[in-house]
Amino acid sequence: MNKCCCEHTGKALLLHNQAPLIDLHADTFSFKKDTSKFVDGWPKRHLDLPRMLEIGIWAEAFSLFVYPKWAAGEKAGWLSLAEHELDNIHTAIENSGGKMALAVDANEVLSNLDGGAVSAIIEIEGLHALGGDIAKIEKFFERGVRIFTLTWNNSNNWATSCMDDDAETRGLTLAGRDAVAEINRLGGLVDFSHSGERTFWDSIDIIERPPICTHSCCRAIKDSSRNLTDDQIAAIIERGGVIGINFFPGFLSKNKYSKVTAADIADHIEHILELGGEKNVGLGSDFDGISHLPVGIDDCTGIITITEELLARGHDDGTIMGILGRNFLRVF
Numbered sequence: 141m142n143k144c145c146c147e148h149t150g151k152a153l154l155l156h157n158q159a160p161l162i163d164l165h166a167d168t169f170s171f172k173k174d175t176s177k178f179v180d181g182w183p184k185r186h187l188d189l190p191r192m193l194e195i196g197i198w199a200e201a202f203s204l205f206v207y208p209k210w211a212a213g214e215k216a217g218w219l220s221l222a223e224h225e226l227d228n229i230h231t232a233i234e235n236s237g238g239k240m241a242l243a244v245d246a247n248e249v250l251s252n253l254d255g256g257a258v259s260a261i262i263e264i265e266g267l268h269a270l271g272g273d274i275a276k277i278e279k280f281f282e283r284g285v286r287i288f289t290l291t292w293n294n295s296n297n298w299a300t301s302c303m304d305d306d307a308e309t310r311g312l313t314l315a316g317r318d319a320v321a322e323i324n325r326l327g328g329l330v331d332f333s334h335s336g337e338r339t340f341w342d343s344i345d346i347i348e349r350p351p352i353c354t355h356s357c358c359r360a361i362k363d364s365s366r367n368l369t370d371d372q373i374a375a376i377i378e379r380g381g382v383i384g385i386n387f388f389p390g391f392l393s394k395n396k397y398s399k400v401t402a403a404d405i406a407d408h409i410e411h412i413l414e415l416g417g418e419k420n421v422g423l424g425s426d427f428d429g430i431s432h433l434p435v436g437i438d439d440c441t442g443i444i445t446i447t448e449e450l451l452a453r454g455h456d457d458g459t460i461m462g463i464l465g466r467n468f469l470r471v472f
């Protein structure tokens with residue numbers, strides 16, 4: 141657990157209470173784990189319900205993620221694992237004694253909070269889990285999934301991943317256009333984290349809600365195919381979307397992991413601010429999905445060090461509250 145000893149700690153906690161503090165990506169329920177400890181405390185993980193309450197997180201976007209190599213690539217296997225992870229989130233909500241509730245839009249985040257509950261937002265990370273069956277998009281939507289991450293690090297029959305050698309020339313397939321149309325019809329958000337560049341440009345003007353990247357950083361600072369180019373960031377800003385900055389040291393900096401801190405997260409945030417994205421940047425930790433966190437951030441309570449860093453750099457309360465979650469709440 142993070143111990144805060146910064147002159148800005150009190151002010152940071154106050155902002156967490158005032159701001160909609162929302163994290164756009166955690167894999168706490170991914171990887172087909174036994175998640176029964178989430179409600180009462182799961183110290184081995186980056187995030188659990190007691191620590192969400194402690195640091196004042198209003199909403200966490202939990203992903204459903206299935207490794208492509210699992211189930212020997214059997215589509216039916218992927219699907220049942222994704223459904224199992226979704227069951228686990230709903231079970232945690234049921235077992236939370238009213239402390240956590242599902243949120244499918246911004247109004248529900250606010251009404252849950254009024255009722256004393258933090259919100260679980262659900263996203264599916266990599267549509268390979270649906271095995272190419274468009275009808276499954278509605279099935280997952282009906283069970284609360286509102287964010288659809290087109291790919292993980294593997295391409296699927298709808299879209300090309302950023303890790304694919306052809307990512308600059310091969311994008312959305314014809315079937316992928318139908319899948320995006322179905323997400324539009326239902327009113328879901330399309331998430332471009334992990335998407336290849338061509339997939340991004342093929343999709344950006346056919347999606348109906350603002351574009352989001354739940355857990356991506358800036359390529360201008362760290363050259364990685366997982367990070368966004370300035371042109372992509374500008375396109376997201378122009379369309380009123382939001383980018384959640386990923387906390388993984390390898391996406392944040394060229395330096396050794398042991399030298400990466402909340403200051404590097406603030407650098408990526410400021411890069412988006414410099415491109416005019418005051419209303420378009422947020423937090424996308426990737427808690428429980430990454431092997432390392434920045435120094436000084438041991439778990440979700442370490443979000444406070446980012447708030448402190450932004451305060452120390454002189455950002456005003458309105459800008460910081462936007463970054464902490466108001467920007468995402470606007471599009472959700």
Ligand SMILES: [Zn+2]
Pocket residue numbers: 165166167170203205265426429
């Ligand atoms: Zn993930």
Ligand SMILES: [Zn+2]
Pocket residue numbers: 265333334355429
């Ligand atoms: Zn991811």
